[in-house]
Amino acid sequence: MSETRRWVLVTDGGHGGSRDCVAAVRALHAGGYRSAVTVSPGTSPAAVSRYSRRRIPVPHVAQDGYVDALRAELERGSYLTVVCASEASLRALGEAGLHLTDKTKLNEAARATGIDIPVSRTFTSWREVLAESESFTYPLVVKPAVRTFSALRVDAPERLRALDLDDGEIVIQEWIEDGLHALSGVMWRGHLVAATAERWLRIWPTDCGLASAAVTVASDPVLEDKLERLLEDYEGVFCAQFAGTRLIDLNLRVHSSHSLSVAAGVNLVATHCDLLNDMPVPRMRARVGFFYRWLEGDLRHVVQASRSGAMSRASAVKALLPHRGAAHSSESLRDPGPLVSRLIYGAGRVRMPPEQRAQGRSETG
Amino acid sequence: MTDGRAPRGAVLSVVGPDGVGKSTLIDAVIAGSLDGHDIMRIRNVGLLPRRTLPQVPVTEPHKDPPYPPLLSLAKVAYVYADYLLGWWLRVRPFLRGGGWVILERGWWDMAVDPTRYRMKLPSRLLWRLGRLLPHPDLLLVLEAPAEVVLERKRELPLEELRRQSRVWRERLPASQPHVFIDASLPAEEVLVRAESEVRRMTGALPATRSSSPVNLPRSGDPRWVLPRNSSAMAAGALRVYHPVTPKGTLGWEIGRVAAGLGLFGLLPRGGAAPEAVRAAVADWTPPGGSIAVARANHPGRHVALIMASDGSARAIAKVASDEAGLGALEREAANIRELAPHLPPPLVGPRLLAARRGVLVLEAARWSPRPRPWHLPEDLARSLGVFFGGDGGSSELTGASHGDFAPWNLLKTGEGWVVLDWESAEPNGPAWHDLWHYIVQGHALLRRPSASAIKRGLEGQGWVGAALRAYAGGAGLSPRGASASLPAYLRASMGTLDPTTPDGRRGLEARRKLLLSGDD
Numbered sequence A: 001m002s003e004t005r006r007w008v009l010v011t012d013g014g015h016g017g018s019r020d021c022v023a024a025v026r027a028l029h030a031g032g033y034r035s036a037v038t039v040s041p042g043t044s045p046a047a048v049s050r051y052s053r054r055r056i057p058v059p060h061v062a063q064d065g066y067v068d069a070l071r072a073e074l075e076r077g078s079y080l081t082v083v084c085a086s087e088a089s090l091r092a093l094g095e096a097g098l099h100l101t102d103k104t105k106l107n108e109a110a111r112a113t114g115i116d117i118p119v120s121r122t123f124t125s126w127r128e129v130l131a132e133s134e135s136f137t138y139p140l141v142v143k144p145a146v147r148t149f150s151a152l153r154v155d156a157p158e159r160l161r162a163l164d165l166d167d168g169e170i171v172i173q174e175w176i177e178d179g180l181h182a183l184s185g186v187m188w189r190g191h192l193v194a195a196t197a198e199r200w201l202r203i204w205p206t207d208c209g210l211a212s213a214a215v216t217v218a219s220d221p222v223l224e225d226k227l228e229r230l231l232e233d234y235e236g237v238f239c240a241q242f243a244g245t246r247l248i249d250l251n252l253r254v255h256s257s258h259s260l261s262v263a264a265g266v267n268l269v270a271t272h273c274d275l276l277n278d279m280p281v282p283r284m285r286a287r288v289g290f291f292y293r294w295l296e297g298d299l300r301h302v303v304q305a306s307r308s309g310a311m312s313r314a315s316a317v318k319a320l321l322p323h324r325g326a327a328h329s330s331e332s333l334r335d336p337g338p339l340v341s342r343l344i345y346g347a348g349r350v351r352m353p354p355e356q357r358a359q360g361r362s363e364t365g
Numbered sequence B: 001m002t003d004g005r006a007p008r009g010a011v012l013s014v015v016g017p018d019g020v021g022k023s024t025l026i027d028a029v030i031a032g033s034l035d036g037h038d039i040m041r042i043r044n045v046g047l048l049p050r051r052t053l054p055q056v057p058v059t060e061p062h063k064d065p066p067y068p069p070l071l072s073l074a075k076v077a078y079v080y081a082d083y084l085l086g087w088w089l090r091v092r093p094f095l096r097g098g099g100w101v102i103l104e105r106g107w108w109d110m111a112v113d114p115t116r117y118r119m120k121l122p123s124r125l126l127w128r129l130g131r132l133l134p135h136p137d138l139l140l141v142l143e144a145p146a147e148v149v150l151e152r153k154r155e156l157p158l159e160e161l162r163r164q165s166r167v168w169r170e171r172l173p174a175s176q177p178h179v180f181i182d183a184s185l186p187a188e189e190v191l192v193r194a195e196s197e198v199r200r201m202t203g204a205l206p207a208t209r210s211s212s213p214v215n216l217p218r219s220g221d222p223r224w225v226l227p228r229n230s231s232a233m234a235a236g237a238l239r240v241y242h243p244v245t246p247k248g249t250l251g252w253e254i255g256r257v258a259a260g261l262g263l264f265g266l267l268p269r270g271g272a273a274p275e276a277v278r279a280a281v282a283d284w285t286p287p288g289g290s291i292a293v294a295r296a297n298h299p300g301r302h303v304a305l306i307m308a309s310d311g312s313a314r315a316i317a318k319v320a321s322d323e324a325g326l327g328a329l330e331r332e333a334a335n336i337r338e339l340a341p342h343l344p345p346p347l348v349g350p351r352l353l354a355a356r357r358g359v360l361v362l363e364a365a366r367w368s369p370r371p372r373p374w375h376l377p378e379d380l381a382r383s384l385g386v387f388f389g390g391d392g393g394s395s396e397l398t399g400a401s402h403g404d405f406a407p408w409n410l411l412k413t414g415e416g417w418v419v420l421d422w423e424s425a426e427p428n429g430p431a432w433h434d435l436w437h438y439i440v441q442g443h444a445l446l447r448r449p450s451a452s453a454i455k456r457g458l459e460g461q462g463w464v465g466a467a468l469r470a471y472a473g474g475a476g477l478s479p480r481g482a483s484a485s486l487p488a489y490l491r492a493s494m495g496t497l498d499p500t501t502p503d504g505r506r507g508l509e510a511r512r513k514l515l516l517s518g519d520d
Helices: A019-030 A066-076 A087-093 A103-112 A126-131 A157-162 A221-230 A258-263 A268-276 A295-308 A313-320 A337-350 A354-364 B022-031 B069-096 B107-112 B123-132 B146-152 B158-171 B187-204 B231-240 B246-260 B275-284 B323-338 B378-389 B433-446 B451-458 B462-475 B481-494 B502-517
Strands: A007-011 A034-039 A052-057 A079-084 A120-123 A140-144 A152-154 A170-174 A180-188 A191-204 A210-217 A236-243 A246-251 A291-293 B011-015 B039-042 B100-104 B138-143 B178-182 B214-216 B224-226 B290-295 B301-307 B313-320 B352-356 B359-363 B398-401 B410-413 B416-419 B426-430
Touching: A007 A019, A007 A066, A019 A034, A019 A258, A019 A268, A034 A066, A066 A079, A066 A087, A079 A087, A079 A268, A103 A120, A103 A170, A103 A246, A120 A126, A126 A157, A126 A170, A180 A210, A180 A221, A180 A268, A191 A221, A191 A258, A191 A268, A191 A295, A210 A295, A236 A268, A258 A268, A258 A291, A295 A313, B011 B022, B011 B107, B022 B039, B022 B100, B022 B138, B022 B187, B069 B100, B069 B123, B107 B123, B107 B158, B123 B158, B138 B158, B138 B187, B146 B158, B178 B187, B224 B231, B231 B246, B231 B290, B231 B301, B275 B290, B275 B301, B275 B313, B275 B352, B275 B359, B313 B323, B323 B352, B323 B359, B378 B398, B378 B433, B378 B462, B426 B433, B426 B481, B433 B451, B433 B462, B433 B481, B433 B502, B451 B462, B451 B481, B451 B502, B462 B481, B481 B502
Parallel strands: A007 A034, A007 A079, A034 A052, B011 B100, B011 B138, B039 B100, B138 B178
Antiparallel strands: A120 A170, A140 A152, A140 A170, A180 A191, A180 A236, A191 A210, A210 A291, A236 A246, B214 B224, B224 B290, B290 B301, B301 B313, B313 B359, B352 B359, B398 B426, B410 B416
């Protein structure tokens, strides 16, 4: 009946069960696409969403042969595209627009298009950061220029010196208290075709984390224009994150809170696939007022905030009340595999010694 | 546009704390602007017996202790039932005769000060119940600084007077027309203000209570404004809506039965149809007739069913006020004149009675609802094909096309099938467009036929297959062309849908999935 292609290869370069990967697979399924997911050896079958029709064994993204295996699979199957669900896989495949995943270059490009950025300093090594530790204003945020670890909040010089981070370009940014929000969308031929604006109500980890509760809001056309200029050479799904008016992060890939966009009527991944299929796609903006929850993250946020006194018990209970029609992260009764897999992993971690637990966190974070 | 009966009276309620001058004002209004009218002056709307108290001035309204909650509840139920009974059996007949009912206090007074009535109940319950009761046409709320009231009558403490004043301001529902009058002014000024409000209210009243329309839904911007001058007219008015879903058809049938039994008279009075619509159709509305108005999906556009006094449909008017709507009506009128006459039976176009700027008047068809509106009978599909191909059939890729041939634009009548909404018609439309539009719109918005039924239809099976063959036969096209034409139709029509509307979103999603299903 048509010349459209339905198969999409999804890869996170790991076990294929990361929240971003699960979100991509579910969104593709909801949009009528079929996904094949790459899995590295030893992956639990339960970790991968049941909506993936094929599992393609490939080496881990950190190992040699990952890219070759991926390219071989793309040649073998009639795939419409490959969807990267992690920064590592994105970099391994050398996708377009990669320079914007480098914080230093992102800051320059953002400034050039009129987007506010936090006051930042870039250092070529961790040693250089330590040498300057007394000159910073605390609290501050430590980020790798190219994502190798998650951003960290540091409150004092002695805390900074206690950190043991890999060498590599490091960005030190001012700490911003303003509310967090994000704008996810699809760029196509210089235009922002589809967009979801969301306000983050809570995050996990509580200092520098990802949305654990969010709600869709009306999109700001001025911000949209600026992002259109910033991303004019990029085509695909992105998620730009802001603290107040300042851009703090940009992901050129599907994001873990993507289910919120789908619930609010804008399936970003499927829209990108539609565009690749040359389907007519109208300008779409997410409907406002849709709620998102990453259950694990939100529970941990509320428990921690309640214990620390940042949240009263009544507020904690209110925060955790179920929302009718809420979009969830990897938690789903219809697709319970990723949740069950995560629970098993969590139960295993409880028995781990603390050092091993910390190592496990960096692997999954 | 009314039924010509005598102007009706009204219910005027005067409320406020003791000592504010309610009785004085009522006496003055009766002697002034209502002089010569039949007046029923009451404190209690009901008919049922009440405990009679000695006729002495109230000096301590809160002196008796309230009843226990259960007894209070029983009293509320009794008073509520009595209010309804009194309204229907006593007040309404009096109003029909043109009389005026002057009500001192009334239900809202009980909601503001339940203690006075010895009630021990949440006031929220009384306010909620009050919203369901028939409301007075105008509530005059007399208010004055608590100190002034206290000086006139020392019945309630200062705090209580302040509370009541605040509650009147905050809690009165918007559905109850009301006006606050400063009773601390001299009595003459209070009277002037009150009489001015009464005159304003009288001018806004419909000629008869029964001629006031029903708004559905009741809250917000109503989708339908239906007259209820008589049971027949109320039932006939529902023909402004053409149901195409099982739920819609069931609701429509129930509504017609209820309207026929006169139950629409129990619904609260709603606002009149937009003035622009009434003015646009005034020339075609027969004496004693009325109109039922449906709001279209586009802002500023309406459909009005023009009815005779017996409720029979005389005409359908499409009214538009926006530029795009004006253009659409002009196109539709031109297409009805030029293209619709080429429809072969059993399909027919609507008969155009008049076309003016902003209004199109069409003959009303006597249609009956269809149990399976998504199903396109073979003979209709063939007619559609003939319409596209012309008399001699066509080997061309373009031909006459309705452009919006959908289940809801097709009415089944005794004389044939009337095709509505001609604004998108064109003499050189693409082949297969009308047929696919009918099938895909049904699939997207009525969930029938299913995607698999459409797929089977492409293989020549089911009613979809039969319709495709019949259309091809009528148009002189090869049935094999249907398969290639579907993706072309889907892609083309996706660009015409509005993703900000629920129907647009559903239409887009259904088309996307149909396009993708071709890869199975």
